[in-house]
Amino acid sequence: MLFTLIQGCCIHGDLVKAKELVSQMMNKGIPRPNIVFFNSVINSLCKEGRVMDAQDIFELVIHIGERPDIITFSSLIDGYVLVGKMDKALGVLDAMFSAGVEPDVVTYNTLVNGYFKNGRVDDALALFAEMLHKRVKPTTVTYNSILDGLFRAGRTDDAKKRFHEMIQSGITVDVSIYNIILGGLCRNNCASEAITLFHKLGEMNVKFDIKTLNIMIDAMYKVRRREEAKKLFAAISNSGLVPNAYTYSIVIKNLLKEGSLEEAGNIFSSMEKIGCAPNSRLVNDIIRMLLEKGEIAKAGDYLSKVDGKSISLEASTTTLMLSLFSRNGKYQEDVKLLPAKYRFFNGLG
Template identity: 70%
Template sequence: MGRLADAMDNFSQMIGKGVQPNTVVYHSLIQGFSTHGDLRKAKELVYEMTNKGIPCPNIAFFSSVMDSICKEGRVMDAHDIFHLVTDIGLKPNIITFNTLIDGHCLVGEMEKAFGVLDSMVSAGIEADVFTYNTLAYGYCRCGRIDDGLILFREMLQNKPKPTTITYNIILDGLFRAGRTFAAKKMFVEMIETGITVSISTYSIILGGLCRNNCSDEAVTLFQKLGAMNVKFDIKILNTMINAMFKVRRREEANGLFAAISASGMVPNASTYSVMIGNLLKEGSVEEAENMFSLMEKSGCAPDSRLINNIIRILLENGDIVKAGNYMSKVDGKSISLEASTTSLLMCLFSSKGKYREQISLLPVNYQFFNGVG
């Protein structure tokens, strides 16, 4: 709020010098106070504009402010803005209503979201595909997939009709609910209906199969799609590398990793993390370290999650020296020890720990476990 206070000081100085603030100044202050939680001041400025005959912000402006507030979870504040809009004579449009519906869905208030939908219909505004997609996503997000399916079937019978995005929402919801058979059935239905299958759809299908212990099936589908010249993104390739390791198809995983650069794409941090983690799990420590070096040379910075994963795997394998080398990379800022890593260290190096006698192999600053337990 410091900058807003400075802005209000400048605003007051302008008025004191007889300079009339223009709409841009008012708009900036109204948006600032609204998004920072001081709706009282924002409302004062709006009414001040109307009293002075200065054109008020339009409905698009207020809808944008409401959207920002809703994304912070402040849905009731967004309702206050909505009431302000009607109070000054502006007419809410479908974007305004959809913004409120989305806000309630984001915080899991589905009944309130439908209450806004009822108000919208009462105002003579028909729900569009964005409205229904938002409601379907809301249901799936809070685990109410059956309600999402009911809504989806209603769309099939009426208007607006489901789009690729609608199918993607429901497919993802089904996979997350563990309903793999129903998701596969809907995917077939999607293709037969002639709905465009996007790269996002493939990502949901392949990722969902892997998540639900159908990695072999995912690899088979991936290969079929590749034969059809479907162009995959790096997210899908990362998923499939992991799936191939999971079903013991290591050579294929290595080949897919090599194909990333050959196809003109660039491995990202997740790609390297998947490769390193799986190589370590298989006991290929030297290959994993080579991959880590390749990662650093490529400019991809390892994150805390990867470093902690490497440390834990090496410790569990009894490779204390190598684990210590990675522990030395912990800086406490960008990379820090996770609770599970600390717990493992205490278990292994406490007075009764499995590797108690090897504690001197750890970096000095981690030898405080000596005598613990």
């Protein structure tokens, strides 16, 4: 009963009452809550973003003479990283060392990832170097953060160097790492290099997922290797994978860009046949692209196809339609090519 009361006080921030209850237990010789109990409370608060409340519980732990362990410190670090307070998180790391508690790879992974997310790339790499110096062995998760962070910071050469270090260290390279490498290369204008690597990995019988194929189809279109992109899309089913909404979005939008309207329409129609309903974002993208090309009738066809299917027009789509079909708009007369419910743009509804 007392444990439940103490837990409730901690969760609701009534630390004074919690201290009183713990003191009562100690005075009566009743076993007080141990570090496992407090770790549970601290972890819950940190996951909710209430890291300052968790810090107060940590102070209570110290106050009653309980010894924090690696879970206590790691939870606090995770909490501070979650709210972007990296200096506070590093302060907890220093407190760990002072308490004689050695951080493990999970602790370092949290900090490294946090630094990258906050744009502090050099700090992340310095901490990674410290981690290696202390002989804490990195994992795939560590390299996920490092490679993704470096690519997002535009440091492609650094990312490739770290990738080679990873391979040489004997760490298993899984599909998530390959996706980061391929996607990072494409993001940093190295699509041709990504395609070459993709083919090499295929020859090595690396098992890809649909995310990999999405990255590569998009890359092939970007460097105008359209036939390769189409062949890869057609080969998805043979690889045992199923295209998702993003796959279709990449292919359809690229077909529209190159003017292959009929082919794009056929692929759009095939989506629902495999149980992959187009989402609102894709439909809006398609309609805007067609309107910008002056393909009003085609845009009207798509609006008719999705009418009544919980797909709404985005503000950017509505704004474009207003500019095109208003009384002074470029396509004022063509508004009649749209379904009746969309003809209100120039008062014809």
